[in-house]
Amino acid sequence: MLDFQISEELKLIVETVRQACAQFDDAYWRHVDSKKIYPKEFVDQMVKYGFLSMSIPSNYGGGGTGVTESSMVIEEIARSGCDGGAIRAQIYLTAAFNRIANQDQKDEYLPKIARGDLRFQTFAVTEARAGTETTNISTFAEKDGDNYVINGQKMWISRVMESDLMLLLARNKKVGEVSKKTLGMTLFLVDLKKALRDGTVKAKPIEMMINHSANEILIENLVVPKECVVGEVGRGFYHVLSVMNSERIINSSDTMGSAHFLLSKAVEYAKMRVVFGRPIGQNQGVQFPIASAYAKLEAASALRFKAAWLYDNNMECGKEANILKYLSSEIGVEASNVAMTTMGGMGMAVEGGIERKFREMRLHIIAPVSNNLALSYIASKVLDLPRSY
Ligand SMILES: Cc1cc2nc3c(=O)[nH]c(=O)nc-3n(C[C@H](O)[C@H](O)[C@H](O)COP(=O)(O)OP(=O)(O)OC[C@H]3O[C@@H](n4cnc5c(N)ncnc54)[C@H](O)[C@@H]3O)c2cc1C
Structure with missing residues (x-):
């Protein structure tokens, strides 16, 4: 099978x-x-x-x-x-x-x-005030004839200056007007280049520890035709969840690729570097952390194929995508630590890319969703424990 x-x-x-x-x-x-x-x-x-x-x-x-x-x-x-x-x-x-x-x-x-x-390549969900609590977003889309007029603010939005289109989540109903706070949100496809040109979207780049092109954006009287509503009006939150499953699988695969890069550099160095008259990789204290991270990486990779297979076959994959997101990001950080330690002082050198990947791996713990929230999903949605938030 x-x-x-x-x-x-x-x-x-x-x-x-x-x-x-x-x-x-x-x-x-x-x-x-x-x-x-x-x-x-x-x-x-x-x-x-x-x-x-x-x-x-x-x-x-x-x-x-x-x-x-x-x-x-x-x-x-x-x-x-x-x-x-x-x-x-x-x-x-x-x-x-x-x-x-x-x-x-x-x-x-x-x-x-x-x-x-x-x-x-721009997907705008996060807001400074709401953070992880997506249902608390306040960017609002007011219906005006055949258009929506959108006002609000988004935080940490990637590649704003490098994308033509932006998928934007906004409330079209206040929380008090809907039976569930997950309702009353809608996804819009925004002509981002035009909005930046006419000033209805303003972007302020955020200086960060990695080269990622993330921005705070201000949205002022952005007019979007009703034809640019993506999916059902009011059900944007549920559509976002479906985007997030593909996002989690793709991002996790990126993280796992970087983990492979880091571990292969560690292996290469451990074989080549001779201290006390033998390759450092001959010491179990050096090889076990590499082997341990590799074993976890292989297990996560197998789960990736399951999650991706479920997604491609239009089957529910929230459980697998969240577990994969959690595991791959933890392994990414572990692999970067292992590579750093194996390479001694050389890990700190900018040449070779270890310290760059070390910084990049840290992002995956928190984005696109924080590991605490991925664990909350597993606890409440998979294990049926009481919801903690
Ligand atoms: C480089 C970068 C690029 C990004 N790109 C995008 C993008 O393109 N589009 C987009 O929409 N967003 C983007 N994000 C935002 C990212 O998805 C959020 O940073 C992330 O979801 C966490 O939100 P927050 O930063 O507001 O943290 P907060 O919500 O403030 O959380 C802070 C900490 O508290 C923990 N926490 C909060 N509530 C709970 C709870 N109930 N139980 C346990 N722990 C809790 C969190 O796990 C986290 O560790 C990006 C972020 C970064 C750093």
């Missing part, structure tokens, strides 16, 4: 990813990281190879693959030492958009995204 064999076609795709990433070496990533600039050349290359449109059905010009294949592509990108954070959003956003959007929206946008004419 189960089949973990990787098809020849997928092996070829992964090999192509490796080749496409080869020119983006450590020096390139050191450069963009130190200057905190968007890795445009890398993203353009990934678009050219079609990796950002893999999840778009082939009748729209995309790769027509599932999240399973996309997850392996993003894993390989990170495993090659590249920063999957620069591109992963379009992969999960197009996968989810294809499920939620109506026929007219798909016909209008998916071919343009697949051709590379439009970038769709």
Whole structure:
């Protein structure tokens, strides 16, 4: 019944990813990281190879693959030492958009995204005041004839300056007007470039410990036609949950790719570095932490295939996606610690990418959802323990 064999076609795709990433070496990533600039050349290359449109059905010009294949592509990108954070959003956003959007929206946008004419890599949910409590958002969409007029603020929104489209969650009903606070929220597809041009969306970049292009945004009298409502009016929260499953699988695969990168660097160094007359990797104190992290990584990777398979077959995968998110982020941090420790002082050197990945791995503990919230999901939704919040 189960089949973990990787098809020849997928092996070829992964090999192509490796080749496409080869020119983006450590020096390139050191450069963009130190200057905190968007890795445009890398993203353009990934678009050219079609990796950002893999999840778009082939009748729209995309790769027509599932999240399973996309997850392996993003894993390989990170495993090659590249920063999957620069591109992963379009992969999960197009996968989810294809499920939620109506026929007219798909016909209008998916071919343009697949051709590379439009970038769709901004997903705006988080707000400064609401934080993890998404139902507490206050960005509001007021119906005005055939349009909605949106006002509010969002925090930590990634790639605002580098995307043409933004999927935005706003309240269209106040909490007091709905029977459940998860109702009364709606998703909108926003022409972000136009909104930035006319000043109805203003972005303020946030200085951070990683090169990630996150912003605080102010939304003032943004007019969005009713045709740009994605999914059902008032049920945006539930649509967001479905986006989040693909997001969790893709992000976790990115994290696991980076964990592989870190562990392979640790193994390489442990074999080569000789102290006390023998390779440091001959000591169990050095090899066991590497082996332990590797074992956990393999287990999480197997769960990824289950989560992705369920998603691709339109089956409920909230449990698997949340467990995967939790495990992969913990392993990402563990692998970065292991690599740092194995490499001694060299781990701290900027050259080689260990300290960069070490910083990047920390993000996955908190985003796209914090591990506490992933554990709360497992506790209450899977184990039926009382809800803690
Ligand atoms: C670099 C970066 C990029 C991001 N990109 C995006 C983006 O593109 N779009 C977007 O919408 N968001 C984005 N985010 C936001 C991210 O999803 C949030 O930071 C995350 O969901 C946590 O929200 P918060 O920062 O407000 O933390 P808070 O909600 O303030 O939580 C702080 C801490 O308290 C814990 N906590 C809170 N409540 C509970 C509870 N009931 N039980 C146990 N623990 C609890 C949390 O787990 C966390 O550790 C990004 C964040 C970062 C850092």
